[in-house]
Amino acid sequence: ETGVTQTPRHLVMGMTNKKSLKCEQHLGHNAMYWYKQSAKKPLELMFVYNFKEQTENNSVPSRFSPECPNSSHLFLHLHTLQPEDSALYLCASSHRLGQGDSLYEQYFGPGTRLTVT
């Protein structure tokens, strides 16, 4: 059990649809992350939240909108996506900087496989 869950596991959406990805962590962590994993490309960090505050936006297009209502939940709202946005979207969580030896270890969820048609 990874302690990080993501729903849905698979999503097919049209370019005009609006959908949301959900991530939940049960590990007591304070930081949460969204990554994009495309074929033949390294994992790309998209957003970082630390204590519900967004601390990193890695030049992500505005058609991706993150939301972090509390330290346990993270959402990624999607609208007017493009076919090149099809990818595996991974959520991760970790302790925040400064809390001890295992603080830099990020725990990943299983991902949402997104297909944009």
Add this chain to the structure above:
Amino acid sequence: GDSVTQMEGPVTLSEEAFLTINCTYTATGYPSLFWYVQYPGEGLQLLLKATKADDKGSNKGFEATYRKETTSFHLEKGSVQVSDSAVYFCALIIIQGAQKLVFGQGTRLTINP
């Protein structure tokens, strides 16, 4: 900028063969180094880590030594199993600053019985 370079895949081996997956890095600070593994249909799992030079991380028969002089963190296993088939990612994190994981491109490993 900080970066990680892994050997090109895919890598195909027979069961019980010796495995090496090369990983080198460039970093402006003093990184911690990680190997993550992704089994089919799953997210990434931390396999092992090393936080300072000459540290050796180990787990499930896999080992990697943090070599500052060669800026490397090669993954090794003496005798692989079919169940080791997965994608392996080398990664670094800079402790000072934004605490961002920087990943290599991943190496797909297939073990044949």
